[in-house]
Amino acid sequence: MVRNHGKESDAPAPEGSLEQRAYAALRDALIQGGFPPGEKLSIRRIAVALGVSPMPARAALRRLAAERCLDIAPGGAAIVPLITRAEYREITRIRCLLEPEAAATAVPRLTGEEIAVLRAIAAEAKAARSSGDEETYRRGDRLLHQRFFAAAGQPLLLSLIETLWMRRSAIIAQARPLLPARPDKDDHDALIAAAETRDPAAAAEASRSEIERAAAYLMTRLRFPDDPAEPVDGWTTLRRING
Amino acid sequence: MVRNHGKESDAPAPEGSLEQRAYAALRDALIQGGFPPGEKLSIRRIAVALGVSPMPARAALRRLAAERCLDIAPGGAAIVPLITRAEYREITRIRCLLEPEAAATAVPRLTGEEIAVLRAIAAEAKAARSSGDEETYRRGDRLLHQRFFAAAGQPLLLSLIETLWMRRSAIIAQARPLLPARPDKDDHDALIAAAETRDPAAAAEASRSEIERAAAYLMTRLRFPDDPAEPVDGWTTLRRING
DNA sequence: CATGATGGAGTGTGATCACACTTTCGGGCC
DNA sequence: GGCCCGAAAGTGTGATCACACTCCATCATG
Numbered sequence: 198m199v200r201n202h203g204k205e206s207d208a209p210a211p212e213g214s215l216e217q218r219a220y221a222a223l224r225d226a227l228i229q230g231g232f233p234p235g236e237k238l239s240i241r242r243i244a245v246a247l248g249v250s251p252m253p254a255r256a257a258l259r260r261l262a263a264e265r266c267l268d269i270a271p272g273g274a275a276i277v278p279l280i281t282r283a284e285y286r287e288i289t290r291i292r293c294l295l296e297p298e299a300a301a302t303a304v305p306r307l308t309g310e311e312i313a314v315l316r317a318i319a320a321e322a323k324a325a326r327s328s329g330d331e332e333t334y335r336r337g338d339r340l341l342h343q344r345f346f347a348a349a350g351q352p353l354l355l356s357l358i359e360t361l362w363m364r365r366s367a368i369i370a371q372a373r374p375l376l377p378a379r380p381d382k383d384d385h386d387a388l389i390a391a392a393e394t395r396d397p398a399a400a401a402e403a404s405r406s407e408i409e410r411a412a413a414y415l416m417t418r419l420r421f422p423d424d425p426a427e428p429v430d431g432w433t434t435l436r437r438i439n440g
Numbered sequence: 441m442v443r444n445h446g447k448e449s450d451a452p453a454p455e456g457s458l459e460q461r462a463y464a465a466l467r468d469a470l471i472q473g474g475f476p477p478g479e480k481l482s483i484r485r486i487a488v489a490l491g492v493s494p495m496p497a498r499a500a501l502r503r504l505a506a507e508r509c510l511d512i513a514p515g516g517a518a519i520v521p522l523i524t525r526a527e528y529r530e531i532t533r534i535r536c537l538l539e540p541e542a543a544a545t546a547v548p549r550l551t552g553e554e555i556a557v558l559r560a561i562a563a564e565a566k567a568a569r570s571s572g573d574e575e576t577y578r579r580g581d582r583l584l585h586q587r588f589f590a591a592a593g594q595p596l597l598l599s600l601i602e603t604l605w606m607r608r609s610a611i612i613a614q615a616r617p618l619l620p621a622r623p624d625k626d627d628h629d630a631l632i633a634a635a636e637t638r639d640p641a642a643a644a645e646a647s648r649s650e651i652e653r654a655a656a657y658l659m660t661r662l663r664f665p666d667d668p669a670e671p672v673d674g675w676t677t678l679r680r681i682n683g
Numbered sequence: 684c685a686t687g688a689t690g691g692a693g694t695g696t697g698a699t700c701a702c703a704c705t706t707t708c709g710g711g712c713c
Numbered sequence: 714g715g716c717c718c719g720a721a722a723g724t725g726t727g728a729t730c731a732c733a734c735t736c737c738a739t740c741a742t743g
Binding site: 256264273287288290298354361364 | 457499502503506507508516527530531533534537538541594595596597599600603604607
Binding site: 457493499 | 699
């Protein structure tokens with residue numbers, strides 16, 4: 198299983214099967230916003246881009262589709278999801294059901310050591326946001342929540358939350374240039390403070406308010422596929438010059 | 441894509457790609473309890489059992505694993521999940537978060553016609569239970585909830601609920617010989633009655649109480665992998681006959 | 684010049700083979 | 714008789730090829 202043909206190429210990940218590496222690479226690209234929503238990801242193109250045979254590429258794409266990180270076009274092609282406003286509302290709603298519960302459950306189980314780690318991650322994320330490094334911020338934000346929720350010790354709940362985050366990511370990452378002036382007033386701090394005071398209810402409330410605040414902000418700032426068409430290239434800005 | 445080699449074999453499903461058919465067949469078998477929990481499902485064995493090449497069998501198994509209908513053993517083999525008491529509690533907990541919400545959302549959107557269909561399904565299920573046909577009962581129970589929740593118009597929420605049901609099914613179907621004397625006092629009726637009176641709160645409450653009642657019942661009646669060992673075949677019942 | 688046919692490129696699906704690894708079971712040794 | 718080792722069957726992974734189908738551009742025709 199673990200084949201080491203001397204020295205593997207370089208970037209993706211020198212561990213695991215080719216499919217796992219392809220999966221991880223595509224997943225990261227998806228999170229980071231490497232693919233625009235609606236993009237068709239064909240097996241062979243992904244394969245050559247990743248430097249592997251079509252086989253692992255197909256498996257990775259199908260796995261991502263089964264996990265709802267990708268959608269399936271009529272022909273069977275994988276496409277990065279086009280999240281509508283309605284679906285974003287749905288995601289927000291489900292997050293408000295699951296994440297506060299996970300946060301509350303995690304609070305009594307978080308060790309002081311783990312809380313310190315979370316604090317460090319939050320500080321790093323805040324610094325990244327201040328310096329305008331949105332990718333690092335978003336990675337920190339994600340990691341913080343993952344580790345927080347993971348402490349709840351409910352792997353199934355964690356995986357469902359992950360599904361929602363993955364489905365959001367394509368749209369979220371699209372908002373690259375214009376992210377948070379100050380979308381949340383230290384939501385991370387509120388969450389971690391609740392953990393330190395061992396207050397599950399406060400953690401749940403912090404989680405819920407963070408989700409709703411972020412959703413309200415992004416609903417106004419983001420452009421969705423079902424929004425009325427906006428000029429995206431020069432052609433649509435052309436107007437008749439002869440009344 | 442849609443190949444019709446004259447006349448396909450027979451049973452599984454005469455529509456869709458081989459992978460889709462293999463997927464549907466395995467999924468149904470899983471729901472029905474065709475595989476005992478812990479069973480290893482190897483690609484080639486499934487392939488010959490389904491009369492297809494290893495290729496579609498592999499894809500179907502990997503897809504089911506990605507959907508958490510199956511687990512992955514260290515070697516990469518697919519195994520039907522061994523649900524522990526802790527995980528069953530987790531499933532119940534998440535269901536109590538998601539399903540009442542889905543039920544409440546569905547209520548105002550259910551048409552009178554669809555409610556009549558649900559009533560018919562519930563009646564059929566009740567009849568099947570009375571006559572001891574547990575498989576038909578369970579299929580009706582599942583279909584009833586699926587259609588009810590589907591009316592909520594939230595496909596993502598529906599798929600998450602489906603994940604939980606699928607993960608339950610291996611254990612649930614195991615309880616074949618000893619199901620409900622009367623585990624729920626017409627929970628279906630309560631749910632449908634709430635739909636007819638257009639009372640979302642009542643639907644949510646009916647959903648929640650049904651989940652908790654069923655879980656409480658099954659927790660006492662079901663045997664879980666992490667329970668202390670019990671005689672499962674003749675050998676373990678043998679006792680020393682000499683001091 | 685516009686329009687439809689036709690070719691090629693590209694697609695997902697499936698089959699088959701090769702490879703490295705794990706498991707298992709039987710025979711030989713102590 | 715018990716234990717260990719080795720061969721064989723079985724495993725998941727990956728590569729390669731074939732096939733049916735779709736899309737699109739190009740060319741020939743009206």
